[in-house]
Amino acid sequence: MVQCTTPVHRPCRCVRPRQNTGGTVESRYYFHPFTATGSAINVDDLPLDNSFAELPPAFYTRLMPTPLPAPYFVAASARAAALVGLDPALLARDDFVATFAGNHVLARAKPLAAVYSGHQFGVWAGQLGDGRAILLGQLAGPHGPMELQLKGAGKTPYSRMGDGRAVLRSSIREFLCSEAMAALGIPTTRALTMTGSDQGVLRETVESASVVTRMAPSFVRFGSFEHWSSRDKPDELRILADYVIATFYPELAGAPNPYRALLEEVTRRTAHMIAHWQAVGFMHGVMNTDNMSILGLTLDYGPFGFMDAFDSDHICNHTDQQGRYSYANQPQVGHWNCYALAQALLPLIGSVEEAQDALEVYQPAFAGKIDELLRAKLGLATAQDDDAQLFDAMFTLMDASHADFTLFFRRLGALRLDAPEHDAPLRDMFVAREDFDAWALRYRARLRLENSVDAERKLAMDRVNPKYVLRNHLAQVAIEKAQARDFSEVARLLAVLEHPFDEQPHNEHYAALPPDWASHLAVSCSS
Structure with missing residues (x-):
């Protein structure tokens, strides 16, 4: 038996334990972009394939999605659409909405739900599987095929006690975060489009149903x-x-x-x-x-x-x-x-x-x-033996004052090497100002070792320290508007998150500290 000695039963105090980061799969396929822009394009012309469906039947169950009553368009990602050669404007068209709600099955689709098992919270859970996700097939892209999967498309043999549906709330969170993570350069599945329906789904309360079309080269799991x-x-x-x-x-x-x-x-x-x-x-x-x-x-x-x-x-x-x-x-x-x-x-x-x-x-x-990554976040161009101590001291300082994670690193980029008198926006994030001063003194000494230049360092740091991330309260505002059939905030927030490192002066409020009411937000496995 392979023995793992890594403890996970208790929290670890170390936030910096002792390098293909884009999630890209090298293509063995020649890419023919499906640049469907004309109104005459038929959705059934999508050139789907499905290599997973070529595996023996024991690996999946072939089945059709469960239709949603009166589906409507909620949002689409132009960047994700480009990965499979689709014009994003098509995704709001009725036949595409019907397809990605599970109401119309493409001529070349081979819909299936995959079986798998796993450990949940460290305990063997036995057989699981796609309980609310149905794989339609693959579309060719410049980096290889991307599988299209409908999440929330109805019951499957692996749904156990679930209803096979996703709700608008959780779908908006997945849609926005998938694309936000991609913009941050983090390996991730993608979200192509999202549809909704007024059909009620029971969670803690009755919520409206939704389907996210997500994409990845493969959804095979551990x-x-x-x-x-x-x-x-x-x-x-x-x-x-x-x-x-x-x-x-x-x-x-x-x-x-x-x-x-x-x-x-x-x-x-x-x-x-x-x-x-x-x-x-x-x-x-x-x-x-x-x-x-x-x-x-x-x-x-x-x-x-x-x-x-x-x-x-x-x-x-x-x-x-x-x-x-x-x-x-x-x-x-x-x-x-x-x-x-x-x-x-x-x-x-x-x-x-x-x-x-x-x-x-x-x-x-x-x-x-x-x-x-931490050297880049701190604007360090070289590696030194004592960098680990500098990083650990920084996290200890942040932990003691519960400094805002995103704002700290963004403001750190504005630190001036020879002007500590201008540290106030950063210094005021800490309860014990003198502790910040001591760390900043050490940080400045480290910068001087490599003759760091303020303007150059700030440009480099702003390219890796995002100003905009999907904070819970931002997602919640978009969700509440969408629940009233106003999807404008989903589109607006997506546009902001697609450029997380830019200043975006007209969107400054999206980078502000969370309001007091945000402290009461809680997400769970039903989210």
């Missing part, structure tokens, strides 16, 4: 492998691994042990992805193994959150009462999840030693990437 391993099905396990390697990691096929190489590459990508999360204060909220992408993409946006007042032990998921998925724990949980994947792949890898060797890349990959 739990997809755990499913077959747990059932002692080595043939199916090998079929899935061979499919993933041939389709997404062809460079690994010639490795002495391609399954070990797969584990190592997925482990590295996972470590890099989580380093990116930590660097922007993003918390996933439900890092179960069935929510971990085999491509190292941020997958399944539920009870996520971006850090406001910094607290290393912050838990963004109200359901997570033990704090397993706190901000500080995310790196360790990522490591734990890779061990679960290693256990699943062990029958193919062949030896515990080789699996353990593959997992050894996690800690140095995470440490190297987070150090690289």
Whole structure:
């Protein structure tokens, strides 16, 4: 058995534990853009394929989406549409709305729901699967095919006690965050479009239904492998691994042990992805193994959150009462999840030693990437031996005063090397001003070591420290307006989040501290 020694049962105080970051899959396909712009274009002309449907029937259930009554257009992402050669204006057309609500099945679609299993909150949950998501097929893109998946398209054999639906509230959060994360340069699934309906869906209260069309090169998860391993099905396990390697990691096929190489590459990508999360204060909220992408993409946006007042032990998921998925724990949980994947792949890898060797890349990959990202965030052009101490002291300082995560790093870019008298906007974020002064003195000394220039450093820092992130209260405002059939704020917020590093003077209020009422917002696994 592969043994993981990474503890995740208690919060870790270290927020900086000891490098393919864009989630791009190299294409083995020639891209023919489907630039459908004319009104005469038929939605059934979409050139769908479905490589996953070519796997044996045990991997999925073929079924049709459940139609929504009177669906309507809510929003679309032009940037996501460009990835599959679509004119975003088409997505508001009635036939496209019907298609992406699940009311019309494309001529070339092979709709299916995939089966998988997984660990949820560290406990084996057994068989899971696409309980409310239906895969339509793939569209070719410049970086390879992108699968189109309808989330909220109705019951499947894997819905368990669920209704197979998504609600407008959670769909808006997933739609906006998918595109916000992409704009931040973080590996992620994408959101193409969102449709709504007045059909009621019961959660804590009755809410309106919605469907998000999300995209990724693949939605295969760690739990997809755990499913077959747990059932002692080595043939199916090998079929899935061979499919993933041939389709997404062809460079690994010639490795002495391609399954070990797969584990190592997925482990590295996972470590890099989580380093990116930590660097922007993003918390996933439900890092179960069935929510971990085999491509190292941020997958399944539920009870996520971006850090406001910094607290290393912050838990963004109200359901997570033990704090397993706190901000500080995310790196360790990522490591734990890779061990679960290693256990699943062990029958193919062949030896515990080789699996353990593959997992050894996690800690140095995470440490190297987070150090690289933090140096960029602090405007440091070189690496020094004592940088770790500078970073740890900074996080300790932020933690003590609960300084706003995003504003701190953005304002840090305006710090002037020889003018501490102008530190007030940054200094006033801290209760103990003298502690900030002591850290700033150390930071300035570090900048002088490399002859840092204020103007150049600020430009560089503003390119990596976002001014705009999807804070919970911003999403809530958009949700409440949308629930009254006003979708303008969803579109407006999307436009802001697509340019997170720009100043956008006319959108300054989107970068402000959260209002008092935002402290009462809570998200859970039903979000």
